[in-house]
Amino acid sequence: xxxxxxxxxxxxxxxxxxxxxxxxxxxxxxxxxxxxxxxxxxxxxxxxxxxxxxxxxxxxxxxxxxxxxxxxxxxxxxxxxxxxxxxxxxxxxxxxxxxxxxxxxxxxxxxxxxxxxxxx
Amino acid sequence: xxxxxxxxxxxxxxxxxxxxxxxxxxxxxxxxxxxxxxxxxxxxxxxxxxxxxxxxxxxxxxxxxxxxxxxxxxxxxxxxxxxxxxxxxxxxxxxxxxxxxxxxxxx
Numbered sequence: 001x002x003x004x005x006x007x008x009x010x011x012x013x014x015x016x017x018x019x020x021x022x023x024x025x026x027x028x029x030x031x032x033x034x035x036x037x038x039x040x041x042x043x044x045x046x047x048x049x050x051x052x053x054x055x056x057x058x059x060x061x062x063x064x065x066x067x068x069x070x071x072x073x074x075x076x077x078x079x080x081x082x083x084x085x086x087x088x089x090x091x092x093x094x095x096x097x098x099x100x101x102x103x104x105x106x107x108x109x110x111x112x113x114x115x116x117x118x119x120x
Numbered sequence: 121x122x123x124x125x126x127x128x129x130x131x132x133x134x135x136x137x138x139x140x141x142x143x144x145x146x147x148x149x150x151x152x153x154x155x156x157x158x159x160x161x162x163x164x165x166x167x168x169x170x171x172x173x174x175x176x177x178x179x180x181x182x183x184x185x186x187x188x189x190x191x192x193x194x195x196x197x198x199x200x201x202x203x204x205x206x207x208x209x210x211x212x213x214x215x216x217x218x219x220x221x222x223x224x225x226x227x
Contacts, residue, residue, distance in 0.1 A: 035216075037164075037218075044207065044219075044220045044221045045156075045158075045164065045207055045209070045218040045221070046218070047209070047216045047217060047218060054178055057135060059214050061121075061215050062215070092177050095163055095164075097163075103211075104152070104169060104170060104211055105152075105153075105154075105209075105211035105216050106166055106169040106170075106211065107154075107156075107164070107166060107177075107209075108166050108169075108175070109122060110163035110164060110165070111163065113163055
């Protein structure tokens with residue numbers, strides 16, 4: 001069955017960086033994109049961007065495009081989200097989700113979420 | 121960027137009630153609209169894709185319609201498992217923004 005398993009919760013100080021991983025199994029990793037979505041405590045869902053593993057093409061939300069890098073490792077079927085220059089408003093649960101490369105961007109499988117807390 | 125709005129932001133309902141949630145896009149998105157359900161502490165789950173297509177495994181009490189800028193999600197008879205938050209998301213062009221959500225709680 002399709003599974004996306006994310007890395008554990010993280011605590012960082014303002015200005016630091018964090019890298020969240022998302023290990024995929026149960027499907028052809030290179031045939032689907034991986035989207036990243038975050039949710040600040042008590043708030044709604046925010047699309048951060050996506051990556052197509054087979055060619056590494058990325059598309060980032062303008063709000064964070066200067067601070068984010070999404071990558072994949074085809075050998076381990078793992079996607080990564082790195083966010084730099086962290087601020088307190090980056091505190092959120094970060095989700096990866098499978099994104100079909102068919103133009104519909106329906107996120108049909110999700111990771112369990114990784115809480116990133118930014119605090120001095 | 122395309123902005124998404126939802127109404128109401130919250131509603132209280134009883135088991136068996138018919139529930140309707142509305143989502144509006146700031147410009148025409150044809151039928152590029154998905155609906156998700158999220159329970160506290162859990163990842164979202166897709167219910168509907170392409171505005172009206174039921175995701176495999178989702179109960180048939182969920183239905184959706186709409187095209188262009190106005191969309192609705194209907195729960196025909198609310199069940200105990202349906203108390204949750206619901207989000208629309210457009211997939212027309214990047215960025216694929218979500219609506220602010222509608223929380224359905226117990227009356």
